Amino acid sequence: MWGLSIIVKLEHRVYNNLDSAESVSKWIKTDLEVMHLQEGFKMAKAGALKMEAEDLAWFCEQIALVQKSGIGIHDGVSLLADSIDDQRQLNVLKKLESELKTMIPLSAAMTAAGGFPPYLVRMTEIGEISGNLDRVMTNLSDFYQRDAELRRKLRSALVYPVVLLVMMAAVIILLIVRVLPIFSDILSAFGGEMPGVSMALLNIGLFLGPMAGGCCH
Numbered sequence: 001m002w003g004l005s006i007i008v009k010l011e012h013r014v015y016n017n018l019d020s021a022e023s024v025s026k027w028i029k030t031d032l033e034v035m036h037l038q039e040g041f042k043m044a045k046a047g048a049l050k051m052e053a054e055d056l057a058w059f060c061e062q063i064a065l066v067q068k069s070g071i072g073i074h075d076g077v078s079l080l081a082d083s084i085d086d087q088r089q090l091n092v093l094k095k096l097e098s099e100l101k102t103m104i105p106l107s108a109a110m111t112a113a114g115g116f117p118p119y120l121v122r123m124t125e126i127g128e129i130s131g132n133l134d135r136v137m138t139n140l141s142d143f144y145q146r147d148a149e150l151r152r153k154l155r156s157a158l159v160y161p162v163v164l165l166v167m168m169a170a171v172i173i174l175l176i177v178r179v180l181p182i183f184s185d186i187l188s189a190f191g192g193e194m195p196g197v198s199m200a201l202l203n204i205g206l207f208l209g210p211m212a213g214g215c216c217h
Contacts, residue, residue: 051115053151055089057144060120060137063106067134074100176201
């Protein structure tokens with residue numbers, strides 16, 4: 001929903017900032033344009049990226065700052081490339097810097113360089129057309145930051161149940177392998193017998209006992 005809300009807001013800005021109806025129809029002709037943006041968003045969410053959401057949030061934030069400072073896009077990307085340590089980001093920025101040397105728009109350079117999702121490229125193009133690239137990039141930075149935070153929360157939410165299941169399995173195996181045989185011996189000493197289900201679990205424990213002992217050693 002974040003992606004769709006950004007699309008609506010940015011489309012509204014395009015209509016308010018372009019000079020004429022002909023300009024609008026040239027760049028945003030039908031609802032199919034919005035469908036392409038939604039498709040790009042789904043690809044980004046599906047993980048079809050060479051840069052992670054955190055990297056994209058950082059990139060968009062830096063481009064917005066470059067725009068606000070009045071530095072040229074090529075010079076700004078060059079400065080970003082010189083200040084980055086991550087090799088993956090550095091490779092993408094170097095390719096982007098090389099493409100910008102040909103004096104093509106940022107969106108076209110991003111497409112040629114690769115590593116950027118179609119959603120981000122198209123939003124960048126809309127920002128260039130409307131003259132609001134800095135605001136578009138700020139919105140995109142917020143979007144990818146929220147996306148990265150959501151991914152972290154999902155990972156954390158998934159880790160806890162997995163750890164809990166592993167601990168429960170370990171406790172159950174311990175009860176079957178170590179505790180149940182003791183109860184069986186006590187019950188046999190008093191002339192009793194274990195129920196069928198308990199006997200089945202006991203047999204499983206006797207089977208797993210040597211393997212569990214080998215793992216412990």
